Amino acid sequence: MNEWADRRRGALTFRVTQVVSGHGCFGHYLHRIKREPGPQCHECGAVDDTAQHTLEDCNRWVEERAALRLVTGVVDLSLHSIIATMLGSERKWDAVASCCEQVMSQKEEAEREREADPDALPLRRRRRGRKRRAYVRLDP
Template sequence: MVIRTVHTCISPNIDLSEFQKDIDSVTQILTRHGSFGTFTKRIKNKKNHTCGMCEQKDDPTHVLYECARWDQERRAVEKKIERILPRENEIVDYLKSSQINWLNISEFMTVVMKKKEKGDREIKG
C-alpha cells in the first residue's frame, strides 16, 4: 500500500513499470522506514541508531549525503546527472522531473540500500 502511494505521488507522469525493483528502495528512503539505525532502533531491532562505519546517526540523510561508506556511489551518480545530488528538499521534484532522472537517482538509492542491507545482515549475524 505504501509503495503504491509513493509511486502514485512521485511518478504520475512517468512509466515506472521497468523500474519496479527500485521503488522499494526509494520508498524506504523517502518514508525513512528502511535499514537505518534510527528506524531499526525505534522498532527495537537494533540497540542504537548509529552508523556501523562512522558512528554518526544512521538515517537517510546520513546515508545519501554524508557517510563516507557511500562516497564512490555518490560520486558515480553525481557524474551521471552532472550535478551534486539533489538535497532532501529537492529530491522528490528531481525524481518526478523525468524518466532519466528517476532512473539515475533510484538506481543509486537501490545500489546503496542493497549493499547497506547486506552489510547490516552480516553485522547482525
C-alpha cells in the same frame, strides 16, 4: 490533464521507498523499532544514521553519490531535492533509483550479516518461527 497525471516514469521500488520514507536499514529507524541498541551508523560511526545521512554525508557512499551527481547534475542531496530531481526526467529518475538500489542492497546485506552473528545482542538476531513468537524484547 496536469503534468503530474501524465507522468510515465518508473514506479517506486522497495528500496527507493525505504530511502524516501526513512524506514529501512538505517540505524535511526532500527533503533526506533528496537532492533538496534543505538541510532549510530555502522559504516562511518556517525551519531545518527538516517536516510538523509546516507544520501548526503556517510563516507561509505562517496562513489554512489558521485555517480548520482554526475548523471543528475544535482549538488543538494536533501530528500526534498532528490524527489524533485526524480520527477525532472526519466534519466534522473533511473539514476536516483539505481543509487538507492545499490546503497540499500549493501546496507541490507550488512544488516543480515549482523543478524546472523552468533555474538549479536538478542535484539539484533534474526527471529524465525517459534523462536520469533517466543521472543521477548529487551526494554532499556
